[in-house]
Amino acid sequence: MLIANLIKKQQQRVANNALQWQQQQKLLQAEKWLLKQRSLQFLGSTPGLVLSFAAGALMQMRHNSIVKTVRSTLGFSWLRQFL
Structure with missing residues (x-):
């Protein structure tokens, strides 16, 4: 019973970490896209x-x-x- 609870908690931690990683990757991708757009806008300016x-x-x-x-x-x- 104790081992099953520990395994369940560990699986929840892994799932939470995976979810956080996915969110960070989406945020990083969005920031990268925004930087690219700002760079293109700057290069087109005077x-x-x-x-x-x-x-x-x-x-x-x-x-x-x-x-x-x-x-x-x-x-x-x-x-x-x-x-």
């Missing part, structure tokens, strides 16, 4: 388009020696101060 264009322009110039020099001197100097 600041998003400007940012995307600037990143693309910089990526095409990444092999330029002037860009490499500026990036090496300015890009990581502020980071070294914090580390």
Whole structure:
């Protein structure tokens, strides 16, 4: 009788944990979808388009020696101060 009660309680815990996990997965999926929608909305906005264009322009110039020099001197100097 005692073992049967313990097994029943354990099964209830497992069922509750499974239900919580499913709810967390649904919530995570909803948050992921919402983030995707917000990202697409931002990329379609004016600041998003400007940012995307600037990143693309910089990526095409990444092999330029002037860009490499500026990036090496300015890009990581502020980071070294914090580390």
